[in-house]
Amino acid sequence: MAESRSVRAAASKSTRDLILDVAERRFAERGFRGVSVREIAAEVGLKNQASLYHHFRNKRALYEAVLSRGVATLVELVAAGAPVETGRVDYRKVVEDTVDRLIDYLLEHPHLPRLIQRAGMDDAQAFRGTLIRLLRPLFQQGMGVLAVAGVRWPREELPHLAAGIYHLIFGYFANTQLLSLVSESDWLDAAAVARQRRFLKAAIGELLGFRTLGELRVVSVTPRLREKRQ
Amino acid sequence: MAESRSVRAAASKSTRDLILDVAERRFAERGFRGVSVREIAAEVGLKNQASLYHHFRNKRALYEAVLSRGVATLVELVAAGAPVETGRVDYRKVVEDTVDRLIDYLLEHPHLPRLIQRAGMDDAQAFRGTLIRLLRPLFQQGMGVLAVAGVRWPREELPHLAAGIYHLIFGYFANTQLLSLVSESDWLDAAAVARQRRFLKAAIGELLGFRTLGELRVVSVTPRLREKRQ
Amino acid sequence: MAESRSVRAAASKSTRDLILDVAERRFAERGFRGVSVREIAAEVGLKNQASLYHHFRNKRALYEAVLSRGVATLVELVAAGAPVETGRVDYRKVVEDTVDRLIDYLLEHPHLPRLIQRAGMDDAQAFRGTLIRLLRPLFQQGMGVLAVAGVRWPREELPHLAAGIYHLIFGYFANTQLLSLVSESDWLDAAAVARQRRFLKAAIGELLGFRTLGELRVVSVTPRLREKRQ
Amino acid sequence: MAESRSVRAAASKSTRDLILDVAERRFAERGFRGVSVREIAAEVGLKNQASLYHHFRNKRALYEAVLSRGVATLVELVAAGAPVETGRVDYRKVVEDTVDRLIDYLLEHPHLPRLIQRAGMDDAQAFRGTLIRLLRPLFQQGMGVLAVAGVRWPREELPHLAAGIYHLIFGYFANTQLLSLVSESDWLDAAAVARQRRFLKAAIGELLGFRTLGELRVVSVTPRLREKRQ
DNA sequence: GATGAATGAGGATTCATTCAT
DNA sequence: AATGAATGAATCCTCATTCAT
DSSP states (O other), X not given: OHHHHHHHHHHXXXXXXHHHHHHHHHHHHHHHHHSOHXXXXXXXXXXXXXXXXXXXSSHHHHHHHHHHHHHHHHHHXXXXXXXXXXXXXXXXXXXXXXXXXXXXXXXXXXXXXXXXXXXXXXXXXXXXXXXXXXXXXXXXXXXXXXXXXXXXXXXXXXXXXXXXXXXXXXXXXXXXXXXXXXXXXXXXXXXXHHHHHHHHHXXXXXXXXXXXXXXXXXXXXXXXXHHXXX | OHHHHHHHHHHHSXXXXXXXXXXXXXXXXXXXXXXXXXXXXXXXXXXXXXXXXXXXXXXXXXXXXXXXXXXXXXXXXXXXXXXXXXXXXXXXXXXXXXXXXXXXXXXXXXXXXXXXXXXXXXSTTTTHHHHHHHHHHHHHHHHHHHHXXXXXXXXXXXXXXXXXXXXXXXXXXXXHXXXXXXXXXXXXXXXXXXXHHHHHHHHHHHHHTOOOSOHHHHHHHOHHHHHHHO | OHHHHHHHXXXXXXXXXXXXXXXXXXHHHHHHHHSOHHHHXXXXXXXXXXXXXXXXXXXXXXXXXXXXXXXXXHHHHHHHHSOOSSSSOOXXXXXXXXXXXXXXXXXXXXXXXXXXXXXXXXXXXXXXXXXXXXXXXHHHHXXXXXXXXTTTSOXXXXXXXXXXXXXXXXXXXXXXXXXXXXXXXOTTXXXXXXXXXXXXXXHHHHHHTOOOSXXXXXXXXXXXXXXXXX | OHHHHHHHHHHHSOHHHHHHHHHHHHHHHHHHHHSOHHHHHHHHTOSOHHHHHHHSSSHHHHHHHHHHHHHHHHHHHHHHHSOOSSSSOOHHHHHHHHHHHHHHHHHHOTTHHHHHHHHHXXXXXXXXXXXXXXXXXXXXXXXXXXXXXXXXXXXXXXXXXXXXXXXXXXXXXXXXXXXXXXXXXXXXXXXXXXXXXXXXXXXXXHHHTOOOSOHHHHHHHOHHHHHHHO
8 A cells, every 4th residue: 555655646746745745834834723624625626624534534633744744854864964983073064064954954844843843832732742752852863962062061051052053943944934024034035044054054163162253253342351251 | 929929910900911911821822823712711700702802802902912012021121231332341241131131031921932933933924013013123122232242243144143042042931842842851940941041141152252161172172173164 | 851951952962862863874774783882882972882871771772762753753744744624635736745845854864764664674573563653653644645635546555555655755765775786876966866856746646647747658658659759 | 385395395405595595584584684694504404504604605695695596586587578579569568467477476585575675775885796786687677678668758767767666566575564564454465465466557557658547537636736737 | 535515612703781980 | 971891692604523425
């Protein structure tokens, strides 16, 4: 059966996948409660909502499927960049590569960050199990990398660092709407994304201590601050 | 103390304010669409949804009132810490004070970050006007500070830096549920918040170049990387 | 009390009368069910619906008051033109005068016909008593006149004649909206009303046998007759 | 026979048609606003209002469908009697036949006149488009006939004549309730309808100059009136 | 696999009315 | 005489879901 499905998918996407695509976008845009089964069915081209129940037991099952599919890819993506050996690793390169891959992927799946963000807000209780299963590996993987790359930070703050980096990366894509509203410019056009790419690498670099921004500029800001500190 | 306050509040607060309180929490938890007028009215103690319409024209007006009230306080809070004079300003202190004030406030209003996050996702289109009116000043204020404090960064990346700092601060509070789920620990207990407070100051410090983390660790990472970059 | 009310009315209309005015128009436009107490109160300038209940026991009482006031004037109007003596009466003049008075009055109270029409449709059961009390005299008066002026008609058809004349007169004003919609011209402007005045006199005249249209035309039904006309 | 028909109808008619039937009567009785979707659904036998929305998008669409169906038949009916050839036409026969057909039809659909009357009063604005589409043809058809049959009348008064005849015919059926109230007799029983049939033919005949009532009576009324006129 | 029909529960909102002030 | 607040009942409509075809 898996075969027959993939065969048909090759020709044209199976109805099931079409539903998932539409649902992913809708759920990302308006949340679980904000999307009706009817509207998904309609956009897919089904003349009747009932048809959708042929593919997913209920709305909740559909939502979970959407979530799984989206996050799974994401986990793979991050995992792919993780250093395998424990020897000398160029963490700067690892970070920059991961950032690049993530941004590339998120550009193609712009709903995903919102989807996850929402899942954590709306439905943390309702979809607890699903979320744990999906996201915990992602988090642990990140923590693994930081255990080495984040030596500058107090050990107990590492989870906060992980969360912070996550927010830096995903917050941008989850909130482009809001940002665009607030700053009157499009945060998803090529130029903006390129800047964000650079910014992310530099920012994470700073947090991990790669010193990508020149020393000079520091001095120019507030010479006395440093003295105070000393 | 929290008890006595809420008791007094219930007694003295106007019905209108009670409604706002309840609505703020509910909307933050489940979004505009996810909350029913009925349930707000019930929690307020009104025996009937109709009573609520005496105070707010409709659900939307209530939502906007909630948003306004929440963000207004926030804007004041940030504004309060902004340096007035243009002379020599200890930006590190400004940042740390603002972080302290923000965290203190957000601890008392834990719904707010989620409320704003949601507003930017769910409802950015529907509440466009309201959001612009409320949030643009906040953003511009931040940009004003960064114009000076962010000299290390390329000018064009400053908005990204602003957004990044925003995500660092608000993302944490908006996503404590998700984080707790993923890491099996409570991210809102006193210890966690204290760590986050320290982390935030250090992280923002690093981004702005205050160098709060010891130099040693920097060196230990990858001295050679820098050369590569040049 | 009646005094004090009329005194104030002289200065400016009493709230009670204001309410009646507004209600008359609204009820005529949208019927008993179609009008809310709130909207009447609002248009009157009352800040609260409750105030209205100070003047009328409830919505129904208000509706009946509106109906009474409107129909009462109408009855007087028709009565005023009825011949008092039984001797030789110029019924043609009576009819034409009554038509003139009615049209003049209805022009100033354009809601009235619709109000009555509605009362007979919507609410004939609900407001049975009120309607009987108000309209039966009107009907009997009409029948009285027709008993003499309608001798041409079989006695048993006289009520139908009365109804017919009523429909001719009131139907026009009750349905100007519909007529205007259907014929793309305004049936309430001066010219239209003047035509209707002439038409009504002639039509009623024909029905009662006054022969206001030339004899010749009678013949003129079929094509051949037309030649004669020229 | 009426029984057997309605029984068969209930069995065979589609739910959609059943809804239309019930709605037609209800809307005629109490107007668009006065009827609840719930009560229509209940009378149709649907256990839930929601089912109704499967057949009609909303209450308004249902109302328009009712209106369309009713008026469409009416238009056909009138059209069926319109003379096709322009040659010698016995307009008296045409009128009498049309009156007969109309009365027969309206007896079976006693709601229709009230439905239309209401539509023109309550909802002329709201259902502007629908009404124009439905009724304008009816009006134009009538005007077409009168252009020939109404030669006795000044050309500009022809629309008023058309409206008048319409009010004579439809006013009766629209207002039987009111009339019955006012005259203490049933205006819809067989005898009354028979009288109305005769009255209508005679009255319209008089208006168009067919002279159905004997001359004698005219003379007997007021010989002097005519002299005055000259 | 898909569809038309139906349904119970619940959504926001408006209604007329009452009561204390 | 007027108003602010509250309330039960009803409004139209949408929801997710099921069932027979």
